[in-house]
Amino acid sequence: MNQDAIQARLAAFRRALADAGCQAGLVLTSDPHLSEYLPGYWQVREWLSGFTGSAGNLLVTQQAAALWADSRYWEQAQAQLAGTGIVLMRLGGGAPGMADWLAQQGEPGRLAVDGRTVSLSFWRRMEADLAAHGWALQVDFDGVDQAWRDRPALPAAPVVEHDLAWAAEARTGKLERVRAAMREHGADWHLLSTLDDIAWLFNLRGSDVDYNPVFLAHALISVQGQAHLFVDASRLAAGVAPALQQAGVTLHSYEAITAAIEGLEGEGLLLDPANVVVDLVRRVPDALPTIEAPNPSRLFKACKLPAQQAHIRQAMEQDGAALCEFFAWFERELAAGAALTELTVDEVLTAARARRPGYVSLSFPTIAGFNANGAMPHYRALPESYADIRGNGLLLIDSGAQYLGGTTDITRVIPIGQPSAAQKRDFTLVLKGMIGLSRARFPHGASGQALDVLARAPLWEHGLDYGHGTGHGVGYFLNVHEGPQSISWRAAVQVPLEAGMVTSNEPGLYRPGQWGIRIENLVLAVPAGETEFGDFLAFETLTLCPIDTRCMDISLLREDELRWLDGYHADVRQRLAPLLQGEALHWLEQRTEPLLAPQ
Secondary structure: OOHHHHHHHHHHHHHHHHHOOOOEEEEOOOOOOOOOOOOHHHOHHHHHHOOOOOOOEEEEEOOOEEEEEOHHHHHHHHHHHOOOOEEEEEOOOOOOOHHHHHHOOOOOOEEEOEHHHOEHHHHHHHHHHHHOOOOEEEOEOOOOOOOOOOOOOOOOOOEEEOOHHHHOOOHHHHHHHHHHHHHHHOOOEEEEOOHHHHHHHHOEEOOOEOOEOOOOOEEEEEOOOOEEEEOOHHHEOOOHHHHHHHOOEEEEOHHHHHHHHHOOOOOOEEEOOOOOEHHHHOOOOOOOOEEEOOOHHHHHHHEOOHHHHHHHHHHHHHHHHHHHHHHHHHHHHHHOOOOOEHHHHHHHHHHHHHOOOOEEEEOOOOEEEEHHHHHOOOOOOEOOEOOEOOOOEEEEEEEOEEEOOEEOOEEEEEEEOOOOHHHHHHHHHHHHHHHHHHOOEEEOOOEHHHHHHHHHHHHHOOOOOOOOOOEEEOOOOOOOOEEEEEEOOOOOOOOEOOOOEEEEEOOEEEEOOOEEEEOEEEEEEEEEEEEOOEEEEEEEEOOOOOOOHHHOOHHHOOHHHHHHHHHHHHHHHHHHHHHOOHHHHHHHHHHOOOOOOOO
């Protein structure tokens, strides 16, 4: 991004702040649905700062500007913010919080933010932090609409059925489950704005947001049997509107949600303060009590039904076959001396997936990072900035896809030339952690916080660590990052793992400027028996793709770890071989050779 353009945009934003009588402005990476990936219309922080990472918040005063980003984006942000006048604040690296930084900039005043992008819980925390320094928060400010003259329009892609053969549960049954939860809370109404919850609840899918098969909408659920979906009916594919009406769903325009909330009456409105924006909550009538609790649908959709689990296993087989085809091609081209780049990886791997039955799209931007680029966990090669793949080192590939029957997310590291002893050691320590978590057996009620140490212990033993969580929930042909569960000792809210939850298992190790390693499989929580001490769960590994033994220092692996790896590779070979032929099949057989002699 041109530095002069960024400075001009910041100047226009500062003028808008002055016109509004505000001394500072906060721009969040957010939209009215608090989404992770944003439609172009809501990519305000990126437009204003030039920083393209998927997370980060920008704070601007008349004299200064700062952007807060976590360790996944430090190198990227440092490079993209250079020359813009925006200072990088390293979250987790000793940087002051936003309110503290603001207090250092001068006399207290008013901080403006767009209330359409601020969750109720964040607003409360920010308001309290600001008040401690004498600042006030104003939540009715856009600030860029006039200056952003080519601002993209809101998306309007078609909304289609997720056929019951894939969804495995009718929308009427899902609505009744939500209503039962509403009755437990004593709520007449439930406000829902999170797009993956809405897509899951109504068995609909869209393409308004890159990588997530969702559509822009809000919903109001009545405990009495009515449901109101706020999405333009003209966007619905043929047959969708009658099917929704048959299920008791009334359609309204997307913009009608504000008036609908203002007209609500009843004994209580159930809403999730972490997943609904202040702009909507402020419209709730004073006479209608609000009941705050997590959206019931979050837990419902996190626990995949047996039929959905079967579809996910099939999607993993197709995804694994595509990966085998790609790796066989890649190694052949590499050996032949072909000119390969990080962009080539993305292009050819995406094409391999697209040939597979049920493929819809990627589930996130492919990360292909060679050597130093692999040390940036959310690196993305771009036409104007990428690396050639040649010489010696490690290539990290983190990729995934959306299939009608599931969502995939996998990371593999492969050797380029001859990896060094230090790289093999790092790889093997990460692998030991991934195996340790894969083999976990744990009591029902345990959260990911309790299990995180299993993945980190081999690294901690050597004074090593990684800055991201070990695992995130994964949707069912929905968002690749899905709550409520996670595997992280840093997570603020700990949710017990339940049977049917799909979670990533992805420890890593990153040496800035040198190389990065992450090994990721998706795992399914499954019942593991009952003892006198209660019910236990374990993980079934879902992802099917060889883990490259050429990157390993075998001497660091115990016999039980080697036997787990051999068993995993035997399963991969058995399930993928029928889907492959020729060089891809040969590659699979070669990469799944056992490391131990049979017992």
